[in-house]
Amino acid sequence: MYGTLEETEDRFSETSDDDERNLFYVALTRAKREAVITLAERGADGREQLPSQFLGELRPELTVREDAEIYEKSFEAQKGIAFAAPEATVPLLEDKEFLNRLFLDHGLSVSALNNYLSCPWKYFFTNLIRIPEAANKYAMFGSAIHDALKNYFMRFLEGEKKDAAYLVRRFRESLYRQPIDEKDFEEMFLKGAKALEGYYAAHAEAWGINKFSVEWGIDGIFLNDRIKINGRLDKVELLDDAPHVKVIDYKTGKPKSRNEIEGKTKASDGNYKRQLVFYHLLLNKFEGGKYKMTSGEISFVEPDERGKYHSEVFEITPEEISALQDQVLAVSDEILNLSFWDKRCDDPKCEYCDLRQKMRS
Numbered sequence: 001m002y003g004t005l006e007e008t009e010d011r012f013s014e015t016s017d018d019d020e021r022n023l024f025y026v027a028l029t030r031a032k033r034e035a036v037i038t039l040a041e042r043g044a045d046g047r048e049q050l051p052s053q054f055l056g057e058l059r060p061e062l063t064v065r066e067d068a069e070i071y072e073k074s075f076e077a078q079k080g081i082a083f084a085a086p087e088a089t090v091p092l093l094e095d096k097e098f099l100n101r102l103f104l105d106h107g108l109s110v111s112a113l114n115n116y117l118s119c120p121w122k123y124f125f126t127n128l129i130r131i132p133e134a135a136n137k138y139a140m141f142g143s144a145i146h147d148a149l150k151n152y153f154m155r156f157l158e159g160e161k162k163d164a165a166y167l168v169r170r171f172r173e174s175l176y177r178q179p180i181d182e183k184d185f186e187e188m189f190l191k192g193a194k195a196l197e198g199y200y201a202a203h204a205e206a207w208g209i210n211k212f213s214v215e216w217g218i219d220g221i222f223l224n225d226r227i228k229i230n231g232r233l234d235k236v237e238l239l240d241d242a243p244h245v246k247v248i249d250y251k252t253g254k255p256k257s258r259n260e261i262e263g264k265t266k267a268s269d270g271n272y273k274r275q276l277v278f279y280h281l282l283l284n285k286f287e288g289g290k291y292k293m294t295s296g297e298i299s300f301v302e303p304d305e306r307g308k309y310h311s312e313v314f315e316i317t318p319e320e321i322s323a324l325q326d327q328v329l330a331v332s333d334e335i336l337n338l339s340f341w342d343k344r345c346d347d348p349k350c351e352y353c354d355l356r357q358k359m360r361s
């Protein structure tokens, strides 16, 4: 069904101009008084670049063409200042007060909690001090799938019911923006396009039956006077018996069984189920318990090897919520006391202890 990248591009090129024209229009209409459009004559590879076709569609009486030389000279003169290294004002990493402040400012998300439970140093580097890490192609794939679904549902909320091709187009655009090489792009695009078309066919009929919200960010929910949690929920559906809601979380990758999701198999970590319970905790405390989360759904966007799409729905018990709250508070305590400071293990493939070695102990 899917051909080469070129064929796929042709397949979607007819309509993608409209969307790009819309984006161009939206960008221009954000300006209060004037919009400045700049373009480079040559790309990073030295090849000449053509201006966007949409520039030619602007009414001539509304545009003024300016010579960029004056800006280029002023940029050249100030380049040294603009790109100078910032003065070192960062406190020493092991400064407990500094780390405590970071933790209390950020709060704890469920991915940070899951990282901490897998290894405190993973949490320390990725979530607390946030060292930049290169995303792998699967992470970029997952993020482009989430982006496509978010875009699709936002349009839906604006009253436009788009088709599967729209979903695939949004996915392609998002993947295209990722720092991914051509070969991986082609592989990931074909995989994602096929998955999204099947996912649409399996689920679209039910979309819109309930009112919903997408990418709902909930920040600063305090569990006590210091510890706060936060999260971003992929989709929240308002059920018939409002204010009851169902939270849906999209997952890429091979679908997992119920037992794997719940961490009941030997190799599973229970991260997905913990995520749903965490969302329950967030929603319970959001605006004085305005919404009641009755269930959480893990929805797999990729099919199993037989082409079947899976979703698993869980009802969260009060005991699970209370146990998770205790766990969050215990972990927070460990982070604030830096009680993991001397933790090491002998995993030869793990790079975080190497990084830890490079720090002053």
Ligand code: SF4
Binding pocket: 118, 119, 120, 121, 122, 343, 344, 345, 346, 347, 350, 351, 352, 353
């Ligand atoms: S090697 Fe170090 S950082 Fe990696 S899992 Fe073990 S303790 Fe954690």
